[in-house]
Amino acid sequence: MTETSITFPPPPADTLSDLRAEVRDFLATALANRKPRDRARTWTGFDADFSAQMGERGWIGMTWPKRYGGHERSALERYVVLEEMLAAGAPVAAHWIADRQSGPLLLKAGTEEQRQAILPRIAAGQCFFCIGMSEPDSGSDLAAARTRATPVEGGFRVNGTKLWTTYGHKSHYMILFCRTGAADDRHGGTSQLLVDLSTPGITIRPIADLSGEHHFNEVVFEDVFLPSSAVIGALGDGWNQVMGELAFERSGPERFLSSFILLVEAVRALGQSPSVAAQAAVGRLTGQIVTLRRLSRSVAGLLQRGENPALQAALVKDQGALLEQEIPEVVRTILAVEPSLRSPVDLSNVLAHIVLAAPCFSLRGGTREILRGIIARGLGLR
Amino acid sequence: MSDIDQIVVETAARLFADDVTPQLRNAAEAGSWPQALWEAVADLGLPEALVPEQAGGYGLDPLVALAVVRTAARFAVPLPLAETLWANRLLAAAGLSRPSGPVTFFAPATSAPSVDPLQITRSADGWRLVGHAPRVPWGAQADVVVVADSADGPMIARVPAGRATVTAGDNLAAEPRDDLAFDLVLPADSVAPAPRLALSLQEAGAALRAIQMAGALERVLELSVRYASERVQFGRPIGKFQAVQQNLAILAGQTAAAGGAADLAAEALAEDLDPLPIAIAKARTGEAASSACAIAHQVHGAIGFTHEHELHHFTRRLWAWRDEYGNDTHWNARVGAAVTAAGADGLWPLITAA
Known part of the structure; x- marks a missing residue:
């Protein structure tokens, strides 16, 4: 028989109620005046002061070694902090990328100099990163990237354009995925470089999203000189580094909680005597969140044990995006509300934000089609 | 799962793989009781798998026993195995004796009032049980555990097979779902005050079906992937x-x-029948069944629409089980009621506690 079973072992027991309570206490105060419309932004809400407060609490770089400013806590403790932040709609965008992927990459593949210079600042909530992967002609097909770092005396000269660079305009550094080898070596000819965004020759231009907000940027490199010390890991390791990080990027609570604040506001608007149909609709979405959270925590347990659950992570992200995109559609069927970004009514405002953000949920971090291709490969179909 | 636990599940899987042939399933559907298969299952001790050690069971981890239930569904085993495991668990909790044959249980629907609810009263020579129990799984072939109201509070009773008046019925997979009418006297030693576990029969039934649906879905996925790899x-x-x-x-x-949701149900069933994870599990597995069966049949094309192919043994069960012990909407509304009670600011704490 074809072996197609996909195992999600029971997640580690939740023995972290003290930590959870500590985070909830902190958020109750820190976010006391944060309106639902702002909470709805969750991990796209940028607030450098809030990130610094989290750094002071020891909630960034939680799993990293203490010698790099980390706190040597478990991946599951980190998971608790993350999900509490997201469920409360805390503005975590400033440090999010650095905490989730840039820091771990430097920890794994960076030079000692890079680690010492940067990791403690990330953990303090004072150093922000953006991702330099997508390009005008390279989206899902990452290996088609054309930005090139050409060797020169003492380093590289970089030319090219990166696109959809979230918070590039507010970040200190970018991890740049670029070509350093032969043009026909799609995977082996790529590397990742650490880029200080204040380097001359870098131009950052805003791109407004559907709601008119500025998160995205186009980042243009024109004869930008980077020192040899900017290389992360070995030259030619870019593709493997990126692939190795995907399970971390795809299975976290941010992959099913993007619309959670809308569900909270819908429950508030329904009040104490909703119709049975509305109650069933809300109950269904709640059950879906509980189920996905279990799968996501199961993946966190696998990651903690050093496994690489890329298939399970793709399943969580695919199911999570479906749920995140369905929540606004369900809310529309159970509550009469017109969405408006200018409305003084919280529900209207939050619904507007989520409707306009929802298309992105199945694009960022791997499109739905790419994820399903990964799942099909995991099933042995390709 | 320990090595011993793994062996229990693998031994059961091997038995099912060897003995549960399409011919056997078809014969069972036509109404013949698969006695040899039952005896093989009983020889492994599976009917007693949920009975605690202090009550005479084997001390198996309840989650392992429930993994066997999931595995049985993966092979569409045409026996009341899930029902027997739970009924024996209830009998043990009540201190009543357990039969060597199959046992089922009757769970009154909580969504609609019963027309002729079960009543039990003391009589000179024991207890007199009257009332009507619709759609009891294998109600004609198995002993039946029922809970009935009495002047002394709810009582649990075991009615030996053949004592009720049976109107035979079935579900979409032709599993027996019989209407039973009771008007009989039971000896005093087959009746006892209902233990707490026996007061949540619909929750227990829903949890078992959720676990079974997860198992059947695993097989539906396997069959579909295999067919897609072979069909040119x-x-x-x-x-x-x-x-x-x-x-x-x-x-x-x-x-x-569905697998994750079924694990929630199994943990609740193994502990104290917390209704919230069970409600979530039954609704989520039911929804998964609807989507999965549609895709599986689309992938299988015309051959999957024939009785000759084995896919239907799993899809027809899934279509039946999603509506037994409360459908998706029933359980989603239960979850929604809990959310309403928790309120907007209690929603996240409810999720992290589930």
């Missing part, structure tokens, strides 16, 4: 077409979600 059209296996791959990825996602 336009010069290549249909699983090489992206449209088919994308649908199978959705099927895998639904199967994974």
Whole structure:
């Protein structure tokens, strides 16, 4: 028989109620005046002061070694902090990328100099990163990237354009995925470089999203000189580094909680005597969140044990995006509300934000089609 | 799971793989009781798998016993195994004796009032049980555990097979679902005050069906992936077409979600029948069943629509089980009621506690 079973072992027991309570206490105060419309932004809400407060609490770089400013806590403790932040709609965008992927990459593949210079600042909530992967002609097909770092005396000269660079305009550094080898070596000819965004020759231009907000940027490199010390890991390791990080990027609570604040506001608007149909609709979405959270925590347990659950992570992200995109559609069927970004009514405002953000949920971090291709490969179909 | 636990599940799987043939399933559907298979299952001690050690059981981890239930569904085993495991658990909790044969239980629907609810009263020579129990799984072939109201509070009773008046019925998979009418006297030693576990029969039934649906879905995924890898059209296996791959990825996602939800139900069933995770599990597995069966039949094409192919043994069970012990909407509304009670600011704490 074809072996197609996909195992999600029971997640580690939740023995972290003290930590959870500590985070909830902190958020109750820190976010006391944060309106639902702002909470709805969750991990796209940028607030450098809030990130610094989290750094002071020891909630960034939680799993990293203490010698790099980390706190040597478990991946599951980190998971608790993350999900509490997201469920409360805390503005975590400033440090999010650095905490989730840039820091771990430097920890794994960076030079000692890079680690010492940067990791403690990330953990303090004072150093922000953006991702330099997508390009005008390279989206899902990452290996088609054309930005090139050409060797020169003492380093590289970089030319090219990166696109959809979230918070590039507010970040200190970018991890740049670029070509350093032969043009026909799609995977082996790529590397990742650490880029200080204040380097001359870098131009950052805003791109407004559907709601008119500025998160995205186009980042243009024109004869930008980077020192040899900017290389992360070995030259030619870019593709493997990126692939190795995907399970971390795809299975976290941010992959099913993007619309959670809308569900909270819908429950508030329904009040104490909703119709049975509305109650069933809300109950269904709640059950879906509980189920996905279990799968996501199961993946966190696998990651903690050093496994690489890329298939399970793709399943969580695919199911999570479906749920995140369905929540606004369900809310529309159970509550009469017109969405408006200018409305003084919280529900209207939050619904507007989520409707306009929802298309992105199945694009960022791997499109739905790419994820399903990964799942099909995991099933042995390709 | 320990090595011993793993061996229990694997031994059961081997028995089912060897003995549960399409011929046996078809014969069971036609109404013949698979006695040899039952004896093989009983020889492994499976009917007693949920009975605690202090009550004479084997001391198996309840989660392992429930993994056997899931495995049995993966092979569409045409026996009341889930029902027997739980009924014996209830009998043990009540201190009543357990039969060597199959036992089922009757769970009154909580969504609609029963027309002729079960009543039990003391009589000179024991207890007199009257009332009507619709759609009891294997109600004609198995002893039946019932809970009935009495002047002394709810009582649990075991009615030996053959004592009730039976109107035979079935579900979409032709599993027996019999209407039983009771008007009989039971000896005093087959009746006892209902233990707490016996007061949540619909929750227990829902949890068992959720676990079974997860098992059947695993097989539906396996069959679909295998068929897509073997069936050649336009010069290549249909699983090489992206449209088919994308649908199978959705099927895998639904199967994974159902598996996670069923684990929630198993943990609740193994502990104290917390209704919230059971409600979530029954609704989520039911929804997964609907989506998965549609995709599986689409992938299998015409051959999957025949009685000759084995797919229907799993899809017909899934279509039946999703509506037994409360459908998706019933349980989603239960979850929704809990959310309403918790309020907007209590929603997240409810989720993290589930």
